[in-house]
Amino acid sequence: MALSPTEEQVATQPRVIMEAGVDPLWRMAAYVSLGGAALWTFLLFRWMTFSSFGWTPLGAELALTNWPPVLPYVIYSGLLAADLVVGIGLLWRMKWARVVGLATAVFAILLAFTYFALLREFWGATAILALSLFKVLLLTRQVGWSLAYPAAFWLGIFFITPMIIVFIVSLGERSRLGTVNYPPFELDNIGIYFNDYVRFFSRVSGEFIYLRIFARSVWIAILNTLLCLLVGYPFAYWIARQPKQYRGMLIFLVMIPFWTNFLVRTYAWILILRDSGPINNFWSITLHQQALLLADNSAFFTWLAEATSRKLPLLFNQPAVMMGLFYGFLPFMILPLYSNLEQLDWNLLEAAADLGANARQSFMRILLPLSMPGIVAGSVIVFIPSLGAYVTPDLMGGAKVSLLGNLLQQQFMTVRNWPFGSAIGFIMMAIMLAATLVYFRTLAKNQQMM
């Protein structure tokens, strides 16, 4: 305990400043460090007891077997020691803890990148990177960024990074074997990077194949949106006008189909609509027999007997695709419309009626403008996935006709033209972005009006 007085003084100085307690950001950093330490302890424990417990190896652990078995010990225990020291140091308000914490965090970030570069193991690298970046932000007291960090990191890793990768791939060209080649960079020839974008909008063997698929997809998406709106609006309106105790129940009923996977529900529709399904059986067996019995009585039954002798073409055509899309996306229209209509002040409608407006006028001038945000939200939510629909046209349309989603799947899976597929993906994304912008614009305008 023979400390020199100067050291003693230096060490006690920050304690005076922070007597009220540890800085909340630093405390958070301490908890993150200790959490990290717990993680490394767990991994270390797994690594040490691999032979006796027979763990199912994680991706990171498989990757680490490429290195001599001592190295993982060094990495795990190094990270563990650093996290433990920093965590406890911060909680004990040690002056050096912040500097050491920053240094180890920066070192761990470098380690994460090296690790990924050497072993190509994504999850381990991401875990180290996520924890270390958070610590850096906390220790440098970036309050705003620290609060936004979990969401921002998630978006960065799982949205922005993949998007950048997709964009880079879309600039390349497909090799004979289906791998991606990038043309050598030349300034005056920069256009070749965008060949795939040009191809989408140009003639291929005399036809605008891709534009045709594109137009068809947009048309079907618009049609589906209108159909959902036409049916969903009165429905949502009706629910919103029910007594309060029933509304929750009704909305609950709308959501029940989501309990079953969409694919399973689509297959159920196939079973219902196919030639040997219940509808066609009723039509061509039950109805047909009755009509035959009565055929002599009137011209109508003669006609019916003739009509029912053929199966109804219910499946594997365009209307079937429309049906499947409409069925799948109707709840997405009803829910935003309902949440919008539910909050409406119905007194306004009464006031309009009092002032002499008829039903049509009060709908056009009161209800419709007020429910516009719900209409736009529902339309956007229905339009965007309808545009990329892939399963429905494949299963209910008999895979005969491509929509954008199928074209995209085909480029990646069958043709393995990743650059062109990525380009199509990017073009679709641009359209959806435009649709979303329209949504926010309308919303903003509406709020200004109110």
Added chain:
Amino acid sequence: MKSKFAILLLVMAVLLLVACGGGPGGGPGSESGGPTADTDSDAAPQLASELSVYNWADYIDEDLLTQYEEEYGVKIIYDTFASNEDLLAKLQAGATGYDVIVPSDYMVAQMIELGLLAEIDPNVIPNFANIDEDFKNAPFDPGNKHCLPYQWGTTGIAYRAGHPYFEENPPDSWAYLFDPELLAEYSSGGINVLNDQRELIAAALFYLGYSPNSTDRTQLEEARDLIVRAKPYWKTFNSEDYDDSLLIADEVVLSQSWSGDAANAYWSTYSDETGDGNWYYAIPQEGAVKWMDNICITASSSKRDTALHFINYLLDAENGAAITNFTYYASPNEAAKAYIEPDILSDPGIYPPPEVEAKLQWLIELGEGLFVWDEMWTAIKGQ
């Protein structure tokens, strides 16, 4: 103050001791069951605890897998794909963890070129001797350096027995799939074609009298136009579950079909009363595609010995016969013939007679020509 620091140091020291004291005994790779197990093959091989098998849908009697699991204590992780292109796309996207895969002929060539298949020595597999000499040393994999034959078959036409039109005109030509005049007679009953770029365009090329591996643009455009003209008469493009969901369910009356799927439809609808099934299979007179699927080990697999052991198990005479008795595809396994049901051996749709076999052709890797095929396929699907 100092004491706290001392405690920290102590904790660190203990941790380091623990870490070093563990020694190199740990780590998933060091045990025999670990993923990098490497043992010499002449001794009883030490098998890994798991093996991932990626096969076509409905392409094995799954009892064989259970039996293998019980006998050798290796857990089989079984997964299925629907087309060669799906398989390749998945492997190229970086999917690791598959040990044994079953690609077809032309895809084997492509995968070898891409370095996706592990090189093996077929002679370390005792049951390799069971394979018919005709199927060894195939052009897409000389010397069986990567793959061993699994099953083979043909692509022809399956049609509904008892359909009034087919009673008088049994479909023996690709015209029944492509000629609008013929199609108008029976297309109301439904027609399916394979949702497979290579197979469908190859059928059109056969009908037009060209090679199924043509890369000539005018020939392919002719094939495309033929398909586009016939397409309005077709009900579905399905190559995944058409035998069960379309043929057996009577949703169609005629379908482009792989031989085994047609046989499956026949035997699934077979009734002892009539002594017949509902679906017949014909190999068109213009010629048809002959294909062979092959068992290979992925280059990324770390369990080659276990994989080889499993392949040897599949090539066993009785097991090979069990696969054929289940899938109705022909087996390249000569020794298995003793155990294959006689009905299957005598079925000309499954084991075509020599004069028919002479008209069969392999699909081969297209090289740069693939781009033209892709363009035609997009045009067909985009109409």
